[in-house]
Amino acid sequence: MSLTVSTAPPKGKTVVRNIGLMLSGDLAQPILDADCIVAVDGRIDSFGAEADLNTAGADTVIDAKGTTLAPGLIDSHVHPVFGDWTPRQNQFNWIDSFLNGGVTTMISAGEVHLPGRPKDIVGLKALAVTAQRAFDAMRPAGMKVHAGAPVIEQGMEEEDFAEMARNGVKLLGEVGLGGVKQGEEAKQMVAWARKYGIQSTIHTGGPSIPGSGLIDKDVVLEADADVIGHINGGHTALPLDQIRCLCEQCSRAVEIVHNGNELAALYAMRTTMELGQPERIILGTDSPAGSGVQPLGILRLIAMLSSIGEVPPEIVFCFATGNTARMRDLDVGLIEEGRAADFVIMDKAQHSAGGTILESVRMGDVPGVGMVIVDGAVRCGRSRNTPPATTLPEVVG
Ligand SMILES: [Zn+2]
16 A cells, blocks of 8 residues: 555645746636745745745755646546555555646545445445545545545435535535436435535436446536536547537536547537636546546646647646636645645656647646645655656755
């Protein structure tokens, strides 16, 4: 098993200096005029020109050596089970691998791969509470995993949602993966979940694996979940005219996943951008899945959407950071004072044809991760999974 990290409040001061490019995660100003950032007790304290900041007394000083700092990436759609193991492809340390891909926060869309997963109401509630507790108490490799996302079944009543909410459940697993597949029934349960502060995601498109089913645009629109989960299918996408309807006829989050249909991904992104609503776009991998487990899934998706989709990379990085944080009400994903000091430090990959990291991403290359920081603490140095970064940051004090 990979190193696990407790969730005790972090202590100390961390300074990252000599930053060549700082990405904010915020669509309103994706590139910040700043070369230094200071974190105190795991939170962003200040950022800007180093000369203007109080960098004295730091416990950790990192020289970014002119490379790029961005908020830690958020994977809006994962299917964890317990610890750093997935039975879906029987892999260990997959979460640690994602951390090496720049991801610092993951959102469960249901612990659906648990062998023998209970489908009775008492059992599914108990699993949700257990998964929420387990990942809240222990972070594989330091990753923040928001789990405990029950797959709703027929016969659930309002009190079931109230009870789960009282016990710490904040997410629903993908609506449609269980027995609730009709719009009317899903709508009622999504509304109960929302009433008690539980956020919902709906499976969109054809069946993912034998046993799951089709959820078309009429069901998605009627259910009105907070997130149009994998609008580009997981893997089988709806027809493009239905994807357009989903973008146009509701205001919910448009989630694009790595393990989906790439053509539909590009279409959904372009349609949402044309509507002038880029803040709705969020990214996930939808892994582990039948398609596999992709440690670089979010970076690959960023490179794909930016290059083939022709959207500036600093904008696409916002889809995987600030947009998701705002949509899911998380205290990460943006370079703002008071937010969690979760960062990924990157540079263009060695021998990329692009002259800068942004050019390299725009040309479809995945950047090299040089360091990942969670709550102000260094969780990995040079990534063991990305192509090597041209220049690496260094802990200098
Ligand atoms: Zn799904």
